[in-house]
């Protein structure tokens with residue numbers, strides 16, 4: 405069991421690592437971004453907020469790898485991109501604060517938060 409967990413976390417990390425120099429993901433920054441940017445939109449959708457604890461670590465890994473957001477209408481990556489942050493930063497503090505963070509680092513941070521906050525993660529989390 406322990407082995408499986410370690411393996412899936414490693415698989416998730418490797419998915420988001422672009423270079424040989426492993427970036428040490430900052431789950432706290434991922435949490436701030438998820439809660440401020442992702443959740444602020446979900447909260448006004450018919451389905452409402454999406455708690456990290458609604459999926460297992462493996463489900464999040466599969467979801468992020470597929471990168472099909474809103475039932476495939478768009479991608480998760482687009483909402484993490486600098487271009488998206490720039491488009492909302494006048495009304496969103498997190499987008500403004502992380503305006504210059506490389507896309508991949510922010511994606512890794514979000515993945516780390518979702519892994520930690522997953523149903524079977526170290527600290528199952530809600531969105532707020």
Ligand code: HEC
Nearest residue numbers: 438441442445446449451454472473474475476480483484
């Ligand atoms: C501008 C609005 C908006 C933003 C920003 C946004 N989402 Fe979504 N998200 C949606 C909509 C719309 C749905 C589809 C809801 C439905 O079909 O019930 C959705 C659905 C989801 C789902 C449920 C599965 C799916 O894809 O249908 C997940 C998980 C998700 N979003 C993750 C994220 C993450 C992670 C971010 C931030 C990086 C994010 N979203 C940012 C609008 C947004």
